[in-house]
Amino acid sequence: MKYAFFPGCSLESTARDFQMSTLAVAQALGIELQEIPDWSCCGSSPAHSTDALLAASLPARNLAAARRLEKDVVVCCAACYSRLAAANKALADDENLRIEVSKVIGEMYGGTVRVRHFLQVLREDLGIAEIRKLVTRSLGGLRVACYYGCLLTRPRELSIVSDPEDPQLMEELLAAAGATPVEWPFKTECCGASFSITRTDTVKRLSGEILKMAKESGADCVVVACPLCQNNLDLRQADIAAAIGKEIGLPVFYFTQLLGRALGLSDEALGIGKLMTSPEKVLAR
Amino acid sequence: MSKATLHSIDSAFLLEMDPDGRLNLASCLQCGRCSSGCTMRLETDILPHQLNRMVALGLTEQMLSSKAIWACVSCHTCVSRCPMKVDTPTLIDRLRQKAKAAPKEMDRVRIFNEAFLASVRRFGRVWEFGLMAAYKTRARDFFSDLGKLPAMLRKGKLSLLPPPKGARKAVATIFNRTIGKRRAAK
Structure with missing residues (x-):
């Protein structure tokens, strides 16, 4: 199984552990991820808030480069996935946009490459049953609150899950790895995302509600598939705990980190040490 | 909020925001x-349903000067639950693109x-350390998160x-051909 890989800016910095664990898991599962040469930023929220043509052209340049690799594009960052998939669909649907974008990026690209999140590849191409067979170190009933946030589930046309209000994709995957997913109602609430820097109090309120609910639902940890969610729930957790005057103590893993552990990979290879909220206690059980 | 009367209803703005009807605003x-x-x-x-009505009534200035268009976090909950598939997030994007300025309390977002x-324009990718320094200087927010x-x-x-150089030239061209010399969020 070979794919064109779009890491995105976060996976090279704040989400370096997501990148490390993704590459390690892919290798262990026999999935080849070929990085798109000289990939560039997807534009994220600032681009679509500023100019529609810019917001379509930045992803289009990367998708056109991926087309030359003749493989599906795999993305891990939820924001990059959302921007690439949205631009891809817009280019496929709108001829005028296609022509305008071709003038900007210097080639015609018609939204023909398939853009997929790594979770989709694991379930659809490899399969949960196959993954279960490769588990060498069960997660031992670790109670996980799978948290999807916004950009993997909405809007419906771009959703990687069949039910955007109650997704089960990460639950199925982690159950195969020996975890016990908890039932909880906030898995698609918004953490405040890109307001982390500009409206930190908003993010603390929204992320605080999510962490409190995960805790009340009996989770040992939270599992995410988005660098923005991970940052807001992990990096800001100590501040949130101080503000509500209660200990939270919920490590926030990327799904690839827990899956990697179940596949017998080392904590070092998975970047477990880069988490801010210490996972030692829950992993020692 | 000012009142719209039958005679003040102006559908030109609705057509400007949703020229081909793809947003289902109507x-x-x-x-x-x-x-x-x-x-x-x-x-x-x-609120989102109020924005959707205001655009139909042509209450342009109130929308463009609102806090709402900058407070939107683009979570897409509104459009996902809408029985009529009204694409409010894209409407808000278009309003932000058109707004000349943001209200003071929301200016940090802009x-x-x-x-x-x-x-991105300079490096082809986001250089987060440089971005934080630039943002903090411009927003005069020097101390938060330093710890x-x-x-x-x-x-x-x-x-x-900063990130490797490979994509810089191509990305600079994309910026020049789209938002040109205009400063990013104006």
Whole structure:
């Protein structure tokens, strides 16, 4: 199984552990991820808030480069996935946009490459049953609150899950790895995302509600598939705990980190040490 | 909020915001499902279903000067739950693109967008360390989160060096051909 890989800016910095664990898991599962040469930023929220043509052209340049690799594009960052998939669909649907974008990026690209999140590849191409067979170190009933946030589930046309209000994709995957997913109602609430820097109090309120609910639902940890969610729930957790005057103590893993552990990979290879909220206690059980 | 009268209704703005009808703005039933699920419902000044009606009434200035268009976090809960598939997030994008300025309390969002795009324009990718420095200078927000810096550097979550050069030229061209010399978020 070979794919064109779009890491995105976060996976090279704040989400370096997501990148490390993704590459390690892919290798262990026999999935080849070929990085798109000289990939560039997807534009994220600032681009679509500023100019529609810019917001379509930045992803289009990367998708056109991926087309030359003749493989599906795999993305891990939820924001990059959302921007690439949205631009891809817009280019496929709108001829005028296609022509305008071709003038900007210097080639015609018609939204023909398939853009997929790594979770989709694991379930659809490899399969949960196959993954279960490769588990060498069960997660031992670790109670996980799978948290999807916004950009993997909405809007419906771009959703990687069949039910955007109650997704089960990460639950199925982690159950195969020996975890016990908890039932909880906030898995698609918004953490405040890109307001982390500009409206930190908003993010603390929204992320605080999510962490409190995960805790009340009996989770040992939270599992995410988005660098923005991970940052807001992990990096800001100590501040949130101080503000509500209660200990939270919920490590926030990327799904690839827990899956990697179940596949017998080392904590070092998975970047477990880069988490801010210490996972030692829950992993020692 | 000022009142619209029968004679003041101006559909030109609706057509400008949704020229080919793809956003389904004219289909809004005012059921309020979008607003009850809105992530920012406690902090915004105009709720999504109100925006959808205001655009139909042509209340252009009130929308462009609102806090709401900058408070939107683009979570897409509104459009996902809408029975008529009214694409409020794209309407809000178009309003932000058209707005000349943001209200004072929301200006940090606009400044961040501008600093983010400046980083992409220059380096082809976001250089987070440089972005934070640029944002903090422009927003005059020097001290927040400084305490997190040592741990982030130690854990390799922020790089003091900018990203590799490979994509810079092509991305600079994309910026020149789209938003041109115009400053990012204006």
